[in-house]
Amino acid sequence: ESCTVEWTGTAKRIEAIAYTCLKGGHVVSAREAFLRASLYWRMGLFYLESKDPRQLAMYHRHRSCFRQASSLFDPPIEPVSIPYENGKTLPGYFMRASATGGPRPTVMILGGADTTCEELYDFGGGAAAVRRGYNAFLWEGPGQVGAYALDPSLTFRPDWEVPTQYAVDYVLSRDDVDPQKLALSGHSMGGNFAPRAAAYEKRITAVIANSLLPDIKPVFMAGLGLDPNAPYGDDTWDKFDLSEPMKKYMSTNLCQRLGKGSLPAFFDELGRYNLAGLEGKIACPLLSIAGEGEGPFMVGLGHSFYGKLTCPKTERLVRLVDGGEAHCTMNNLSLKHQIEFDWLDDVFQTNKE
Numbered sequence: 413e414s415c416t417v418e419w420t421g422t423a424k425r426i427e428a429i430a431y432t433c434l435k436g437g438h439v440v441s442a443r444e445a446f447l448r449a450s451l452y453w454r455m456g457l458f459y460l461e462s463k464d465p466r467q468l469a470m471y472h473r474h475r476s477c478f479r480q481a482s483s484l485f486d487p488p489i490e491p492v493s494i495p496y497e498n499g500k501t502l503p504g505y506f507m508r509a510s511a512t513g514g515p516r517p518t519v520m521i522l523g524g525a526d527t528t529c530e531e532l533y534d535f536g537g538g539a540a541a542v543r544r545g546y547n548a549f550l551w552e553g554p555g556q557v558g559a560y561a562l563d564p565s566l567t568f569r570p571d572w573e574v575p576t577q578y579a580v581d582y583v584l585s586r587d588d589v590d591p592q593k594l595a596l597s598g599h600s601m602g603g604n605f606a607p608r609a610a611a612y613e614k615r616i617t618a619v620i621a622n623s624l625l626p627d628i629k630p631v632f633m634a635g636l637g638l639d640p641n642a643p644y645g646d647d648t649w650d651k652f653d654l655s656e657p658m659k660k661y662m663s664t665n666l667c668q669r670l671g672k673g674s675l676p677a678f679f680d681e682l683g684r685y686n687l688a689g690l691e692g693k694i695a696c697p698l699l700s701i702a703g704e705g706e707g708p709f710m711v712g713l714g715h716s717f718y719g720k721l722t723c724p725k726t727e728r729l730v731r732l733v734d735g736g737e738a739h740c741t742m743n744n745l746s747l748k749h750q751i752e753f754d755w756l757d758d759v760f761q762t763n764k765e
Contacts, residue, residue, distance in 0.1 A: 415455070415456070415458075415459060416456050416457070416459065416460060416466065418456075419452050419453075419455040419456030420453075420456045420466075420470065422452045422456075423449050423452035423453040423455075423456055423470075423473065423477075426445055426448050426449040426452060427445070427446070427449035427453075427473070427477055429445045429449075430442050430445035430446040430448075430449055430477070430480065430481075433445055434480075434484075439484050440484075442480075442481075442484060443481045443484035443485065444481075446477045446478070446480045446481035446484070447477075447478070447481045447533070447534075449473075449477040450474050450475075450477035450478040450481065450530055451474075451531070451534070453470050453471075453473045453474035453477060454470075454474045454528060454530070454531060456470055457470035457471055457474065458526070458661075459657050459660070459661060461660075461664050461665060462564075462664070462665055462668050462669075467561075468561055471528075471557070471558065471561045474528065474530060475528075475530060475558065478530035478533070479491060482505065485507075486511070487508045487510070487511040489505050489506070489507050489533075490505060490506040490507075490508075491503075491504075491505055492504040492505060492506050492549075492551070492582065494551060494578055494579055494582050495578060495581075495582070496554075496566075496575065496578050497574075497578075500563060500565075500566060502551060502552055502553060502554070502559050502566075502575060502578065502579070503529055503551070503552050503558050503559055503562060504529055504549060504550055504551035504552065504579070504582075505529060505530075505533075505538075505549070505550045505551075506547065506548075506549050506550075506583075506586070507533075507538050507539075507541070507542050507547060507548040507549070507550070508542075508547055508588060509541070509542050509545050509546055509547050510545075513588075514588075515587065515588055515589055515590040515591075516545065516546060516547045516588060516589065516590055516593075517545075517546050517547070517590050517593035517594075517595070517756070517760050517762050518546060518547040518548070518549060518583060518589045518590065518593065518594055518595070519537065519541050519546050519547070519548055519549070519595040519596075519597055519756065520549045520551060520579060520580070520583060520594070520595065520596045520597065520616075521536040521537055521538060521541075521548055521549065521550050521551070521597050521599075522536075522551060522552075522553070522596065522597065522598045522599065522602040522605060522606060523536060523552070523556060523599050523600065523601075523602055524556075524598075524599050524600025524601035524602045524603070524740075525556075525600060525601040525666055525669075526557060526600070526661070526666075527552075527556060527557060527599065527600070527602075528552065528556070528557045528558040529550040529551055529552045529556075529558055530550070530558070532550040533550060534745070535599075535740070535742060535745055535748075536550060536597070536599060537597065537748070537749050537752060537753070538550050540745075540749035540752075540753060541753065544753050544757070544763060545762065545763060546753070546756070546762075547588060547589060549579070549583050551579050553569075553572060553575035553576070553579075553605065554566035554567060554568060554569055554575055555567045555568025555569070555669045555670065555671075556568075556669075557669075560669045567669055567670060567671030568669055568670045568671065570608070570684040570685045570686075571608075572604075572605035572606075572608045572609045573608060573609045573611070573612035573613050576596070576605075576609035576613050576616075577613055580594070580613055580615050580616065584615065591615065592617060593617060593618075593760045593762070594615060594616055594617050594618075595616070595617065595618040595619065595620065595756055595759075595760075596609060596610060596613075596616045596618075596619050596620070597619075597620040597622070597752065598619075598620065598621055598622070599622050599623075599740045600622075600623070600625070600739065600740055601625065601628065601685075602621075603621040603622060603623045603624050603625040603714070604625040604626065604628055604685055604687065606619050606620065606621050607619060607621050607624065607626070607687055607690070607694060607698065608687055608690065610694050610696055610698070611687075611690040611693035611694045612693070614695065614696075616696055617696050617697075617760075618696055618697050618698075618699075618756060618759045618760070619694070619696055619697070619698050619699070620698075620699045620701070620752055620755070620756075621698065621699070621700050621701070621714070622699075622700075622701040622702075622740050622741065622748070622752070623700075623701060623702045623703065623706060623710065623711075623714055623739065623740060624700040624701075624702065624713075624714030624717060624718060625710070625713070625714065626686065626687040626688065626713055626714065626716075626717035627685070627686045627687070627688070627713055628682050628685035628686070629679065629682035629683045629685065629686070630709075630713070631709075631710055631713070632662060632666075632682055633679070633682070634709065635658060635659075635662060636659055636662060636663065637659075640679075644675060644676050644679060645676060646674055646675070646676065648675040648676065663675060663678075666678075670682075687717060691717065691720035691721050691722065692722050694721060694722075694723045695723050696723060696724075697723060697724040697725065697726070697759045698718075698721060698723055698724070698725045698726070699725075699726045699727075699728070699751075699752065699755045699756075700714055700715075700718045700725070700726070700727045700728070701728050701730065701740075701741060701748070701751060701752070702714050702715070702727075702728070702729050702730070703729075703730050703736065703737040703738050703739055703740070703741055704729060704730065704731045704732050704737040705732065705737035705738050705739070706737075706738075706739050711729065715727070726755060728751055730744075730747065730748075730751070734747065735747065736748060
């Protein structure tokens with residue numbers, strides 16, 4: 413609760429600064445303040461349960477601040493509604509590397525279980541892509557934070573190639589995208605979604621998994637302190653110490669966004685997010701990034717799957733001595749982006765002049 417209260421106060425203060433800067437004609441300062449405020453609204457809502465009305469209200473403030481910033485870029489960042497199944501849409505943003513010139517290499521950037529597409533501007537590599545001459549497409553699929561907030565009927569699904577197909581359809585409809593140089597980058601739980609999508613969606617020509625997560629259930633169960641092979645009943649709810657924020661988050665928000673009302677159903681559903689058997693179906697080059705600080709269990713799962721891949725592949729373990737050993741290399745974004753985009757430059761043979 414204190415986290416929510418303090419970040420809310422900070423977000424309001426910085427958002428007010430942004431509007432003051434904008435009114436005074438200080439466009440760059442306004443843009444940067446809106447970006448900060450957007451992130452602070454996101455921080456404030458992170459641990460709120462979906463039933464808390466503040467969560468949705470703060471999400472809309474988070475989104476609104478990012479959209480205010482988006483309009484102040486040159487060229488502007490374009491909000492996108494991706495056509496999806498049954499008349500539904502998925503949220504996204506397209507960042508052009510330049511307002512002029514021909515088709516560009518493009519990276520589709522995807523977050524994980526607790527990410528909004530607005531956050532991907534920074535940690536996901538949207539801004540880093542544009543600095544290197546790439547277009548960036550920041551997007552969310554069903555069940556991810558923004559998609560679910562905007563439409564709670566859109567829950568997670570393991571066959572991530574389906575929403576990816578719709579996202580690729582949109583990206584390739586643009587004349588500023590080079591269809592031969594289309595990468596998909598997935599972070600955290602996206603390290604399961606992106607390889608899964610690449611196994612079926614052959615228009616993707618390179619894939620990045622940071623961190624490669626071939627089997628979600630044992631990782632999440634370990635996070636809850638539970639044995640993934642043991643049976644659990646409905647009384648499992650009562651065994652959790654919900655004062656631990658991540659246990660509360662996984663057993664409430666994440667459970668809901670997986671479309672499940674009970675923990676046993678939640679555990680069963682997690683078992684469907686498994687990439688076993690797809691190792692030979694991924695044909696495009698793949699980069700696997702892991703952080704030493706994620707621990708030998710999670711790193712080992714990704715490494716084992718990586719060893720079975722038959723596609724062109726590269727593996728990078730970021731160690732403590734490198735400074736960047738945390739999950740998704742979050743504690744050294746400059747290093748993260750250097751690893752990802754240097755690899756993409758080599759795969760696509762770009763930026764070699």
